[in-house]
Amino acid sequence: MPGMIVTVLWAATMSVNAPPSRSETPAEPLERDTRVPDTPGPTISKRDQTPLKNRLPVTPDAAVDVDLPFGGEVNAREPSPPVGNSTLMARLDLLAGPTWRTRQVDAMLTTSLEFGKRQGFSGSFHTSMIAGTTPDEFLSPLGTVRSFDFPIGVGAVARGRLRKVALYGSVGVTAGILVHRAAHLGQVTRRVDPDFRVPIRVAWTIADVGVSVSIIQGYSVRNRAYERRGAELWRRHAYRVGFAVGLHYDLMVAKARVRRSKRKQGG
Amino acid sequence: MTRVATGFSVALMALTGCQDVIDLDPLDTRVPVEPRVRPKPITGGTLTVTTASIAVAADPDRDLVHIVDVPARKVTHTIALEAGDDPGRVVQGSDNLAHVVLRGFGGVATIDVVSGEVIARHTVCSEPRGIAFDESSTSLHVACADGTLAEISESNGEEIERQVMEPDLRDVVMLGGARYLSRFREASLLQPNGRTQKLDGDLRFAPGVAWRTFANNDRIMMLHQMSDTAPVPIDPAAASEDFNGGGGGLPYGGGGNLCEPGISSVALSIIDGDATHTVMVPGGALTVDAASDNEGNIALAMPGAAEGSATVVFMDEHDGCFTTEVPVDGQVTAVATAPDGAFVMFSREPARLFVQEIAVFGDVDTVALQGEAVYDSGHEIFHRATESGLSCASCHPEGTDDGHVWQFLELGPRRTQPVDIGLEGTAPFHWDGDMGDMDVLMGEVLAHRMGGKRQSDERADSFSRWLFEQQRPPARGHNDDAALVTEGESLFAGYDCVSCHTGDKLGGVRTTPIAGKDLQVPSLRRVALRPPFMHDGRSETLDDAVRDMIATTTSIVAPPDHDIDAVSAYLRTL
Numbered sequence: 001m002p003g004m005i006v007t008v009l010w011a012a013t014m015s016v017n018a019p020p021s022r023s024e025t026p027a028e029p030l031e032r033d034t035r036v037p038d039t040p041g042p043t044i045s046k047r048d049q050t051p052l053k054n055r056l057p058v059t060p061d062a063a064v065d066v067d068l069p070f071g072g073e074v075n076a077r078e079p080s081p082p083v084g085n086s087t088l089m090a091r092l093d094l095l096a097g098p099t100w101r102t103r104q105v106d107a108m109l110t111t112s113l114e115f116g117k118r119q120g121f122s123g124s125f126h127t128s129m130i131a132g133t134t135p136d137e138f139l140s141p142l143g144t145v146r147s148f149d150f151p152i153g154v155g156a157v158a159r160g161r162l163r164k165v166a167l168y169g170s171v172g173v174t175a176g177i178l179v180h181r182a183a184h185l186g187q188v189t190r191r192v193d194p195d196f197r198v199p200i201r202v203a204w205t206i207a208d209v210g211v212s213v214s215i216i217q218g219y220s221v222r223n224r225a226y227e228r229r230g231a232e233l234w235r236r237h238a239y240r241v242g243f244a245v246g247l248h249y250d251l252m253v254a255k256a257r258v259r260r261s262k263r264k265q266g267g
Numbered sequence: 268m269t270r271v272a273t274g275f276s277v278a279l280m281a282l283t284g285c286q287d288v289i290d291l292d293p294l295d296t297r298v299p300v301e302p303r304v305r306p307k308p309i310t311g312g313t314l315t316v317t318t319a320s321i322a323v324a325a326d327p328d329r330d331l332v333h334i335v336d337v338p339a340r341k342v343t344h345t346i347a348l349e350a351g352d353d354p355g356r357v358v359q360g361s362d363n364l365a366h367v368v369l370r371g372f373g374g375v376a377t378i379d380v381v382s383g384e385v386i387a388r389h390t391v392c393s394e395p396r397g398i399a400f401d402e403s404s405t406s407l408h409v410a411c412a413d414g415t416l417a418e419i420s421e422s423n424g425e426e427i428e429r430q431v432m433e434p435d436l437r438d439v440v441m442l443g444g445a446r447y448l449s450r451f452r453e454a455s456l457l458q459p460n461g462r463t464q465k466l467d468g469d470l471r472f473a474p475g476v477a478w479r480t481f482a483n484n485d486r487i488m489m490l491h492q493m494s495d496t497a498p499v500p501i502d503p504a505a506a507s508e509d510f511n512g513g514g515g516g517l518p519y520g521g522g523g524n525l526c527e528p529g530i531s532s533v534a535l536s537i538i539d540g541d542a543t544h545t546v547m548v549p550g551g552a553l554t555v556d557a558a559s560d561n562e563g564n565i566a567l568a569m570p571g572a573a574e575g576s577a578t579v580v581f582m583d584e585h586d587g588c589f590t591t592e593v594p595v596d597g598q599v600t601a602v603a604t605a606p607d608g609a610f611v612m613f614s615r616e617p618a619r620l621f622v623q624e625i626a627v628f629g630d631v632d633t634v635a636l637q638g639e640a641v642y643d644s645g646h647e648i649f650h651r652a653t654e655s656g657l658s659c660a661s662c663h664p665e666g667t668d669d670g671h672v673w674q675f676l677e678l679g680p681r682r683t684q685p686v687d688i689g690l691e692g693t694a695p696f697h698w699d700g701d702m703g704d705m706d707v708l709m710g711e712v713l714a715h716r717m718g719g720k721r722q723s724d725e726r727a728d729s730f731s732r733w734l735f736e737q738q739r740p741p742a743r744g745h746n747d748d749a750a751l752v753t754e755g756e757s758l759f760a761g762y763d764c765v766s767c768h769t770g771d772k773l774g775g776v777r778t779t780p781i782a783g784k785d786l787q788v789p790s791l792r793r794v795a796l797r798p799p800f801m802h803d804g805r806s807e808t809l810d811d812a813v814r815d816m817i818a819t820t821t822s823i824v825a826p827p828d829h830d831i832d833a834v835s836a837y838l839r840t841l
Contacts, residue, residue: 142516143291184291191287221285228291229517230503230715 087118089253093203093212095246099130102237106149107131110216110244112199114157117256122157124172126197130242132182132234145226145234147182151195151218166205173198178220182234193238195220208250216242295720299644299729305736306615306641307353308666308687309570309650311555312479314601314613315357315365321380322620323365324601324613325354329638332357332367333613334380335620337605342620344383345637348376356438358398360421361405368395368409375409375419389424391417393742397480399439399446410436410448412796413744431745432457434796435670438480440487447487449480452670452798454491456480456538466536467545471497474534474545476669483559487538488584490557490567492661493547494671495520495530501675503715518716521655531661531669535565535587546587552576552652553660558602558610559584564626566593566602566610571660573652579612581627595621595631616641644726645733654718666737668797672804680803688792689738693775698802700778700787705731742796747836755837758830762817773841782819795839809835 091114099108108130116122132147153176162169178195181188201214218240226234306328313325321343322335330352334344348354353371360366363381374390375398392411399408401418406427409417414434418427437451445459454477456464466474472493479490499519500506506518521529533551537544548554553571563584572578577592578599597614599621605611612621618636623629649659649666662669668685675681681698696702702711709727713719722730759765768774773791780786786802799805800812813834817826 145291182289187291189289222287223285224287224289226289226291229718230711231506231516232504233291 086256087253088116088256089118089122090115090251091122091248092251093246093248095212095214095244097214097242097244097246099216099218099240099242099244101130101240104133104236106133106236108216108242108244110151110214110242110246116157117159118168118253119159119161122159122170123154124157124174124199125154126174126176126199127152130240132236142228142231142233143185145182145184147180147234147236149220149236150179150181151197151220152176152179153195153197155197157199157201162202166210168203168205170201170203171198172201178218180224182226184226184228184233189226191222191224193220193222203248205248205250208253210248210250212244212246212248214242214244214246216244218242290721292714293720294723295726296723297644297726299726300642301645301729301732302639302641302643304350304641305733306643306646308646308660308663308737309553309555309600309615310355310370310665311568311570311600313355313357314556314603314611315359316603316605316611317359317365317380318606319363320605320607322603322605322611322613323357323359323367323378323380324620324636325357325367326613326615326618326636326638327353327355327370328615328641329618330354331636331638332376332378333618333620333636334378334383335634335636337609337611337622340622340632340634342634342636344380346378346383346385348385352376355396356398358400358407360400360407361402364421366398366400366407366421368398370394370396375407375424377421377424387424389419391415391419392744393740396436396451397438397449399441401441401446403444408439408441408446410439411742411744412436412451413742415744416448434742434744434798437477440480440482442482442485442487447480449477449489451477451664452668453477454489454536456487456489464538464541464543466491466538467543468493468496471495472528472532472534472547473671474536475671476664478555478664479557481557481559484561485539488557488559488565489536489538490554491534491536492664492669493528493532493534493545494669494673496674498674498676499530501677501716505676506716517655517718519655519657519718521657521718529655529657529661530673531657531671533567535582535584537584546585548582548587548589550589550656551580552656553650553658553664556601558604560604560608560610560626562608562626564590566604566612566626568599568602568612570598570600570615571650571652571658574647576652578614579621591627593621593623593631595619595633597621643733645730648713648719648722648726648730649734653713653720657717659713667739670797670799672799680805682799682802682804684789685793685797686734687737687739688772688775688790689735690775691735692770693772693790695778695787698786698789700785705734739793741841742793743840745795745836745839747839751833751836752840753837755833755835758834759837762821762823762826762830762834764816764820764834767820791838791841794841795835809838813838 094111096109098105110128112126114122114124128151130149153174155174157170157172159168159170174197176195178193180191197218199214199216203212204210220238223238224236316322320337322337324333330348332346335342351371352369355368355370357367363379365378365380367376369376373393376385377387379386391409392415394412395409397410405421407419414432416430435451438449440447448457454474468474473496474491475494476492477489501518519530533548533554534545552569554567554569556568559565565582565584567580569578579593581590597619598616599612600615601613603611610623618638620634622632652658662683663686667687668683672680672682694704696708702708714721767779767788768791770776774788775790778785778787795809799807806812806815810831813831818824
């Protein structure tokens with residue numbers, strides 16, 4: 001749980017430090033002294049200034065034949081990632097990995113759907129399945145508990161570009177429910193608890209498909225235990241930390257509609 | 268919106284840190300049933316078949332005696348005894364007579380099986396248990412719980428001889444004109460020459476609780492229990508982890524695993540002269556009676572079998588293996604063989620007699636008997652087997668105790684405590700007082716250690732009421748000098764025994780430090796019948812126990828022998 005708090009604070013800091021978008025910082029009207037301050041003049045005299053001519057065009061995806069002083073070639077430039085804060089996207093992912101639930105490690109499969117800005121905030125809906133591992137039946141005379149937990153939730157994700165390449169990091173906070181189902185000797189037990197998640201993700205996208213690596217913290221409020229004949233058969237803590245790797249697919253990427261202030265629109 | 272958020276936050280805070288512990292033990296929620304008169308604990312062995320193939324079945328739950336013509340499969344008489352007579356063992360006498368031990372009455376009833384009349388009732392002792400007919404002298408030998416062995420005339424009930432022996436006598440067997448006696452808790456056999464023959468145990472199990480002793484082919488057979496002498500865990504988690512080493516995952520073992528019996532199991536010993544041969548009966552639940560034909564087939568009355576299971580099984584006398592189960596609809600508590608080799612079985616509930624002409628695989632005929640239903644939920648919980656194969660009655664046979672000293676891993680040696688002293692108002696229970704009330708005891712012992720079902724509150728209450736009703740009267744067989752008893756009572760107060768052994772039960776209401784341990788003060792009711800004494804069974808005799816307690820609780824290290832005799836005499840009257 002403390003880990004989740006630290007993560008949420010970090011996410012808040014990250015969102016504060018993110019570059020402001022144009023729509024978020026409307027231009028303030030100039031007031032008071034509107035004169036241009038004195039500035040030093042250019043160091044090149046106007047006489048020596050000549051227009052650029054015969055410069056080679058620069059194409060983003062082709063090597064250029066040019067004589068270089070020491071030979072060699074100029075490599076093709078990497079594709080520039082889309083400008084994040086002006087791009088909308090819808091992303092679907094599927095990740096799998098282990099989740100640690102205080103002493104026990106369970107298998108987790110999780111999928112989420114995010115919609116929002118590539119760089120900035122997105123809405124998120126997720127659902128997961130956590131299969132509780134059980135001891136070997138032959139070594140457990142009191143029977144085994146076969147459990148499945150299904151966390152389902154919605155929330156927000158703050159995403160930022162980590163490098164010039166299409167590598168993004170994100171932190172989210174979601175709230176929802178955890179549906180618990182367990183079977184023991186034909187007897188089925190069901191529970192529903194509130195559930196909160198803080199997914200931290202690094203995603204690398206090539207075209208519309210990418211790889212995601214995620215650390216997912218979760219908290220389902222109630223610790224749970226199954227006992228048989230006074231002996232504990234199954235116990236899971238409410239707090240969990242999962243590590244998941246998987247693929248994501250950007251269902252839609254589109255230019256965000258730039259929202260301008262009325263002042264600018266009206267001239 | 269603010270209210271919703273506040274409410275959600277409050278609910279979240281309330282849930283945070285909650286433990287959702289789900290108990291997977293099965294819960295019995297059936298409506299409890301209590302008959303008009305609640306039945307007594309099962310004593311078993313209340314049936315005999317005469318040489319004329321007349322079955323005489325005593326029914327202690329209804330205070331009835333059923334007379335059945337076995338070849339005709341017909342009830343000829345149903346004899347109503349007096350309320351509380353508690354009929355037990357039956358023996359054939361001369362002519363058409365049969366004699367029934369009346370535990371509640373404290374004597375014997377003589378019945379004419381042809382006319383169906385009770386022709387005499389004779390008082391013998393406070394708690395008669397076993398009976399045998401001596402053809403040579405036409406007398407009856409009656410063995411009593413208090414150690415009394417009385418020989419009375421069959422014709423008029425006059426006392427021929429009375430001896431007072433060690434307490435806890437059970438059966439009397441006449442074989443070759445000689446008289447053998449069995450002791451219940453110790454499962455020993457007193458030979459005619461006065462020697463006590465103890466049964467063979469093995470490295471782990473010790474014999475005890477001689478339910479039934481009878482003659483067969485010039486030998487004596489004893490149906491008894493075997494109790495574990497190895498350390499017994501009481502922590503369910505530890506027992507579960509120890510599964511690889513055996514124990515079925517339950518602290519008290521069993522669990523249906525034939526190779527790993529529970530801490531108390533069934534055995535049959537064949538005593539031929541000085542030689543004894545004991546076979547364990549794997550998987551056997553509470554078994555209270557046995558009968559054998561001349562071909563090695565032994566029928567076992569197993570009323571402690573789980574509900575819905577067969578309560579009669581046949582086994583081979585040589586290896587103890589079950590050969591077949593008899594699918595009768597009833598809780599069989601007594602079995603006997605007819606002169607033609609047929610097996611006759613008596614079911615207490617519903618009241619029925621079953622006849623199987625051919626052992627093992629023969630057809631079973633049913634003879635319905637009279638009497639109201641006596642199904643009782645508390646009685647069932649006490650006697651029916653749990654997942655471990657054990658029932659409460661396994662360690663508390665006849666609703667008392669097995670006299671065994673268990674080696675509990677976390678506690679040390681602890682002698683089984685009796686439950687027939689009127690347990691109401693004696694909480695906390697167990698020697699260490701670690702069972703605060705019956706609910707705790709049923710959850711911890713019945714469900715967790717033995718593998719029984721959890722009981723609904725209504726059923727648990729019904730069980731408690733039934734158990735608290737169990738209280739036997741004092742067994743005063745020794746007839747000690749009245750002056751000595753009076754002096755003993757004064758000394759009992761003088762040594763300040765009354766400060767702990769207080770109340771109408773003379774104990775059972777407080778936990779007191781004794782020799783550095785906090786122990787529940789036991790009731791002294793019927794204490795003389797329950798060797799070995801003390802919580803760890805370290806005192807073999809009552810005198811030793813009195814001496815031990817005086818030395819432990821007072822500054823007197825060596826009390827005078829006369830004081831010991833007097834206090835012991837007083838205790839024998841309780």
